[in-house]
Amino acid sequence: MTPPPAAPGQAEARAAAPAVAASAIVLPAPTPAADAELRRRAAAEERLRMAQQAGGVGSFEWFPDSGKLLVSATYRRLWGLADEQEVTAELLLGLVDERDREQVGQYKLERVDNPLEYAEYRVRRADDGALRWLARQGEVLPGATPGSRRYVGVCFDVTERKQMEQALRASEDRLAAIFGQAAVGMAELDLDGNYRRVNEALCRMLARGAEQLLGLNMDDLIHPDERAGNRVLLVRLVERGEPFTLEKRYRRPDQSWVWLSSSISRLDDEQGRPLALIAVKTDISERRRIEQAWRELSGTLELRVAREVAERNKAEELLRQAQKMEAVGQLTGGVAHDFNNVLQIIYGNLQLLQQDGADPRSAQRLETAIGAVERGAKLSSQLLAFARRQPLRPQVVDLGRLAVDMEGLLRRALGEAVALEWRLDPGLWNTLVDPGQMESVILNLAINARDAMGGSGRLRVRLANVELDASFVGQLPELPPGQYVRLTVSDTGCGMSAELMRRAFEPFFTTKPLGEGSGLGLSMAYGFVKQSHGHIKLDSRPGRGSRVRIYLPRSEQAAPRPAAPAAAEQVAGGSETVLVVEDDAGVRATVVDMLVALGYRVLQAGSGDQAWLLLQAGARVELLFTDVVMPGALRSPELARLARSVLPDIAVLFTSGYPQGGIVHGGRLDAGLELLSKPYRREDLARKVGQMLAGRRAELALRAGAMAAAPVLPAEPAEQPKPAGQAEPAEQAEPAEPAKPSGPAGASAPADATAASVVGVVRAVASAPAPARRPLRVLVVEDNADSRQMVCEVVEQLGHTVSAAADAEAAWAWLAGREIDVLFTDVSLPGMSGIGLARQLLRRSPATRVVFASGYGLESLEGLGFPAVFLRKPYEFGELQRALEGAG
Numbered sequence: 042m043t044p045p046p047a048a049p050g051q052a053e054a055r056a057a058a059p060a061v062a063a064s065a066i067v068l069p070a071p072t073p074a075a076d077a078e079l080r081r082r083a084a085a086e087e088r089l090r091m092a093q094q095a096g097g098v099g100s101f102e103w104f105p106d107s108g109k110l111l112v113s114a115t116y117r118r119l120w121g122l123a124d125e126q127e128v129t130a131e132l133l134l135g136l137v138d139e140r141d142r143e144q145v146g147q148y149k150l151e152r153v154d155n156p157l158e159y160a161e162y163r164v165r166r167a168d169d170g171a172l173r174w175l176a177r178q179g180e181v182l183p184g185a186t187p188g189s190r191r192y193v194g195v196c197f198d199v200t201e202r203k204q205m206e207q208a209l210r211a212s213e214d215r216l217a218a219i220f221g222q223a224a225v226g227m228a229e230l231d232l233d234g235n236y237r238r239v240n241e242a243l244c245r246m247l248a249r250g251a252e253q254l255l256g257l258n259m260d261d262l263i264h265p266d267e268r269a270g271n272r273v274l275l276v277r278l279v280e281r282g283e284p285f286t287l288e289k290r291y292r293r294p295d296q297s298w299v300w301l302s303s304s305i306s307r308l309d310d311e312q313g314r315p316l317a318l319i320a321v322k323t324d325i326s327e328r329r330r331i332e333q334a335w336r337e338l339s340g341t342l343e344l345r346v347a348r349e350v351a352e353r354n355k356a357e358e359l360l361r362q363a364q365k366m367e368a369v370g371q372l373t374g375g376v377a378h379d380f381n382n383v384l385q386i387i388y389g390n391l392q393l394l395q396q397d398g399a400d401p402r403s404a405q406r407l408e409t410a411i412g413a414v415e416r417g418a419k420l421s422s423q424l425l426a427f428a429r430r431q432p433l434r435p436q437v438v439d440l441g442r443l444a445v446d447m448e449g450l451l452r453r454a455l456g457e458a459v460a461l462e463w464r465l466d467p468g469l470w471n472t473l474v475d476p477g478q479m480e481s482v483i484l485n486l487a488i489n490a491r492d493a494m495g496g497s498g499r500l501r502v503r504l505a506n507v508e509l510d511a512s513f514v515g516q517l518p519e520l521p522p523g524q525y526v527r528l529t530v531s532d533t534g535c536g537m538s539a540e541l542m543r544r545a546f547e548p549f550f551t552t553k554p555l556g557e558g559s560g561l562g563l564s565m566a567y568g569f570v571k572q573s574h575g576h577i578k579l580d581s582r583p584g585r586g587s588r589v590r591i592y593l594p595r596s597e598q599a600a601p602r603p604a605a606p607a608a609a610e611q612v613a614g615g616s617e618t619v620l621v622v623e624d625d626a627g628v629r630a631t632v633v634d635m636l637v638a639l640g641y642r643v644l645q646a647g648s649g650d651q652a653w654l655l656l657q658a659g660a661r662v663e664l665l666f667t668d669v670v671m672p673g674a675l676r677s678p679e680l681a682r683l684a685r686s687v688l689p690d691i692a693v694l695f696t697s698g699y700p701q702g703g704i705v706h707g708g709r710l711d712a713g714l715e716l717l718s719k720p721y722r723r724e725d726l727a728r729k730v731g732q733m734l735a736g737r738r739a740e741l742a743l744r745a746g747a748m749a750a751a752p753v754l755p756a757e758p759a760e761q762p763k764p765a766g767q768a769e770p771a772e773q774a775e776p777a778e779p780a781k782p783s784g785p786a787g788a789s790a791p792a793d794a795t796a797a798s799v800v801g802v803v804r805a806v807a808s809a810p811a812p813a814r815r816p817l818r819v820l821v822v823e824d825n826a827d828s829r830q831m832v833c834e835v836v837e838q839l840g841h842t843v844s845a846a847a848d849a850e851a852a853w854a855w856l857a858g859r860e861i862d863v864l865f866t867d868v869s870l871p872g873m874s875g876i877g878l879a880r881q882l883l884r885r886s887p888a889t890r891v892v893f894a895s896g897y898g899l900e901s902l903e904g905l906g907f908p909a910v911f912l913r914k915p916y917e918f919g920e921l922q923r924a925l926e927g928a929g
Contacts (some may be wrong), residue, residue, distance in 0.1 A: 121166030493534030614639025
């Protein structure tokens with residue numbers, strides 16, 4: 042610790058001490074000179090004391106040997122010590138902050154020559170505990186005896202200065218942080234424009250590091266076109282202190298230019314002399330780009346406005362056209378519905394009259410009337426097609442194959458004077474459309490073209506794959522971008538004007554002479570294409586012919602193989618009970634008469650509510666034949682559901698001339714429903730009713746056979762809870778007779794002899810039913826939809842879990858990550874064969890059993906190389922059951 046010099050009072054006390062100790066010694070009286078010297082020294086010490094007190098400086102002398110200090114009164118006040126308190130180095134050391142104790146004299150005594158050299162440290166005052174900063178300065182002087190040393194010095198308070206220094210440092214740190222972290226670019230430059238300090242934001246703007254910028258001059262970076270103007274403003278700033286803002290381009294290392302707004306001001310000292318320049322810069326490149334784009338836009342604004350107005354007018358016209366077509370469609374759909382009901386009454390009664398027999402003249406008249414009804418039905422069908430209300434039955438279709446199949450029909454319709462040219466691009470995609478309606482569209486377009494060419498000319502038909510992008514479909518919100526099949530029909534006819542083209546798709550509008558056209562050909566095509574989620578476009582110019590382009594969405598599914606022509610079915614009736622539900626009394630009476638004439642027992646109701654009352658009363662009905670559009674609260678689909686709740690085996694056949702919204706949604710018949718469209722012939726009614734009832738009989742026979750083959754299980758009490766997902770046992774009023782086999786001789790041929798020709802390859806189907814087994818996981822692969830559905834229903838009724846696919850590729854994709862017990866597949870499939878699918882599956886899952894169904898016989902399985910069960914088509918339901926049991 043640094044000892045302060047003694048205060049005058051202490052010096053006097055110290056001088057008085059030897060006088061007390063030597064009180065017994067008689068000294069000589071001071072001489073006048075000595076007395077004057079004493080008074081002078083006392084005055085000097087008093088003046089020093091007053092100066093120290095006034096300046097806040099305390100003096101001390103430190104005696105390291107004893108650790109004591111002689112201190113002045115000011116020194117005591119600085120440390121907060123009492124006047125009577127003895128001052129020692131240890132006492133003072135305890136008051137010094139631990140962080141600064143190495144600055145105290147005790148720590149430096151052995152290490153340095155002057156342990157009292159200048160130092161600053163924090164102390165905690167003894168009286169009030171205040172933390173103060175004290176500065177100490179002392180020196181080592183020779184002592185009174187040779188070799189001795191004196192340690193004297195002064196101490197004073199520097200707390201305020203230290204606080205100011207700390208505040209200044211904090212302020213500088215804050216300014217440095219603001220400078221470095223500012224979002225805008227900041228720089229300090231000398232008066233000549235050289236960079237002395239830059240922040241990170243400016244480095245990012247100029248794409249240069251701070252070390253690259255320091256030392257560069259502003260002119261090194263500014264665009265040559267802006268240097269002169271910048272220099273003038275810079276000189277004015279240095280000389281007059283006038284700040285300025287200027288937008289300039291600065292070069293980056295890649296030689297690109299960045300636009301910056303630079304505001305520069307001058308930094309002066311206390312006397313107003315300039316010290317440096319401060320620049321604040323903002324990146325305005327994006328603003329300048331927008332301004333440039335706006336200038337370019339403004340230059341062509343009138344042209345752009347005109348174009349936008351034209352496009353808006355075109356869009357509004359398309360909207361008006363669509364609204365008009367929709368309104369006309371609603372009207373025509375309603376007309377077609379009522380028209381079909383009227384036609385049905387006429388049609389049915391004419392056919393009943395035909396059946397009653399008539400003389401040749403009357404028979405001819407009946408034929409003529411029936412022909413007229415059929416033409417009316419075709420007209421009604423075209424109206425529904427335009428209104429997009431016809432019930433479509435879409436299928437995956439290869440339009441190339443469909444067009445080729447129509448070539449003979451088209452050539453006959455066009456005549457020899459019209460040259461027909463085909464162009465079918467290779468690899469045509471499939472599309473999902475109603476093939477019958479598609480044929481009608483192509484035929485109508487061809488006939489329209491023939492008439493426009495006056496019977497002679499050239500008709501070109503082209504089919505191609507196209508990708509429609511967003512720019513093409515931008516004004517067609519109902520048409521998404523994607524892959525489409527495009528059908529183009531163009532002719533060399535008279536063409537159309539723009540006015541005619543605007544009305545070309547309207548129903549009943551025609552340019553043909555009166556009586557030569559219905560005006561429904563193009564409207565029917567328009568409605569069908571829209572209902573099939575496609576687009577139709579007409580282009581024409583007077584004298585240059587016309588071109589119709591139809592875009593239909595691509596289907597990723599495989600097209601089924603062409604079915605063999607069906608043999609003509611003989612019209613026959615039956616003896617089952619049919620419930621006819623029809624609100625139109627005339628239609629209802631006609632249908633009832635036709636069904637009665639076919640041998641059926643008939644119940645009738647005028648509404649769904651009446652029909653439901655009959656069913657609730659216990660009426661036993663095999664077929665519900667109901668109109669779709671019915672009055673009352675009970676709609677036809679709901680009636681069908683209720684009917685099946687009381688008669689689970691009832692067949693349901695819908696009929697309508699306008700089924701939209703009942704059982705047809707999106708232009709397509711709901712899955713699993715059957716519809717007979719009005720008007721229909723007696724033969725159509727007989728065939729459809731016969732098919733529905735035959736399907737019902739087959740299903741009942743299948744159930745009976747399954748029940749006969751199944752082991753008898755003990756009945757559980759009714760109150761026992763059933764596990765989730767387990768079916769309830771059906772009620773049995775009386776034992777059901779086993780179903781009679783439908784094949785010749787009533788049973789299938791033994792399989793052992795046939796199986797011997799494929800020894801070790803095909804296992805014979807056991808003739809006796811196998812014992813009950815666990816439910817199997819069966820995958821059915823069959824390209825014929827009706828056959829596939831039938832097999833799936835049978836497999837489900839046998840208690841197995843079934844999945845289905847239309848071809849081998851789809852089956853293999855479905856099998857990814859799945860396991861099955863039995864693969865039931867047709868041999869001949871589109872694409873990969875059933876044998877190829879089985880081999881591929883057995884390589885992955887050797888334990889899977891395979892059942893083949895084919896109409897070709899066992900010879901198609903020669904050289905198979907793995908065990909399988911074989912069923913020859915057609916097979917009985919019992920054979921299917923035994924095949925699965927044999928495979929399992």
